[in-house]
Amino acid sequence: MGFTWRLVGRTLSMAARRLCHRPPRAMPESACCTIALAGNPNTGKSTVFNALTGLGQHTGNWPGKTVAVAEGFCTHREVTYRIVDLPGTYSLLATSPEEEVARDFICFGAAAATVVVTDATCLERNLNLVLQVMEMTQKVVVCLNLIDEAKRKGISVDAGRLSSELGVPVVPTVARAGQGLRNLMDAVEGVACGHLVASPLRVTYTPEIEALVADLEPRLASIVAEVVPGISPRWVALRLLDGDGALVEAISERRSQKRTLDARLRRRAHPVAARNGIPA
Ligand SMILES: Nc1nc2c(ncn2[C@@H]2O[C@H](COP(=O)(O)OP(=O)(O)OP(=O)(O)O)[C@@H](O)[C@H]2O)c(=O)[nH]1
Ligand SMILES: [Mg+2]
Numbered sequence: 001m002g003f004t005w006r007l008v009g010r011t012l013s014m015a016a017r018r019l020c021h022r023p024p025r026a027m028p029e030s031a032c033c034t035i036a037l038a039g040n041p042n043t044g045k046s047t048v049f050n051a052l053t054g055l056g057q058h059t060g061n062w063p064g065k066t067v068a069v070a071e072g073f074c075t076h077r078e079v080t081y082r083i084v085d086l087p088g089t090y091s092l093l094a095t096s097p098e099e100e101v102a103r104d105f106i107c108f109g110a111a112a113a114t115v116v117v118t119d120a121t122c123l124e125r126n127l128n129l130v131l132q133v134m135e136m137t138q139k140v141v142v143c144l145n146l147i148d149e150a151k152r153k154g155i156s157v158d159a160g161r162l163s164s165e166l167g168v169p170v171v172p173t174v175a176r177a178g179q180g181l182r183n184l185m186d187a188v189e190g191v192a193c194g195h196l197v198a199s200p201l202r203v204t205y206t207p208e209i210e211a212l213v214a215d216l217e218p219r220l221a222s223i224v225a226e227v228v229p230g231i232s233p234r235w236v237a238l239r240l241l242d243g244d245g246a247l248v249e250a251i252s253e254r255r256s257q258k259r260t261l262d263a264r265l266r267r268r269a270h271p272v273a274a275r276n277g278i279p280a
Pocket of ligand 2: 045047
């Protein structure tokens with residue numbers, strides 16, 4: 001179910017959607033939430049990651065894969081974020097170990113926001129992944145990197161227009177010079193805290209696919225909300241139609257693990273509640 005630029009172009013020219021601003025709801029001081037950095041190879045993800053996290057990074061292989069994932073911490077406006085630098089991928093269809101790791105992290109990593117780092121000199125190619133991430137989750141920020149290179153090549157990108165077309169924040173940066181990173185973290189904070197509510201542009205498929213999705217999506221909604229909150233049931237329905245057995249297995253495995261854990265916690269909480277006079 002790949003995308004073509006024609007589809008992207010047609011979808012982008014549909015009615016622009018607006019970001020909805022809600023009154024700021026402060027995060028508790030020193031709270032730590034996870035932010036994923038995704039993007040095509042060579043778009044500057046690690047440069048953004050290094051500029052944000054500085055020292056104290058940790059790099060390790062993803063369990064069971066020889067794919068490196070780096071993590072570090074960044075404090076912005078008194079909130080500490082765990083930043084995870086994902087491997088570069090052109091898509092999230094899980095056809096390579098890198099795609100699988102990036103896809104699984106966005107799906108199961110409980111990230112408060114995913115930043116998609118894009119190359120402003122070849123945006124067309126990068127928007128494919130942006131749309132795929134937006135299909136998975138609403139909590140997306142687009143980092144429009146390599147703005148200096150784009151300028152050098154005579155390319156200018158209207159970040160405001162792109163943001164209203166996509167329905168998610170778009171922040172221009174020159175990561176190598178550290179430019180725009182404060183704005184990027186402001187947008188991340190807005191999306192992670194929930195005071196910047198994105199309404200990502202939705203790709204519409206053929207009527208046959210849409211009819212199947214309309215049937216599956218409501219039936220998946222409660223399982224998805226229980227096991228992978230924040231992930232779109234529409235995206236899970238599309239993966240089911242794509243025959244993605246590994247994803248279905250991963251979701252059902254996590255569901256049974258969660259239920260076992262919940263039952264154990266209830267059993268442990270029961271005597272404590274009884275001692276404190278709280279009915280079970
Ligand atoms: N001119 C310019 N170069 C940049 C910018 N950001 C990153 N680079 C350069 O782009 C190259 C690739 O940067 P990386 O940070 O390694 O890219 P990446 O996305 O992590 O690459 P992979 O991990 O291989 O997918 C490096 O040479 C960076 O110095 C920028 O804003 N402007
Ligand atoms: Mg890198």
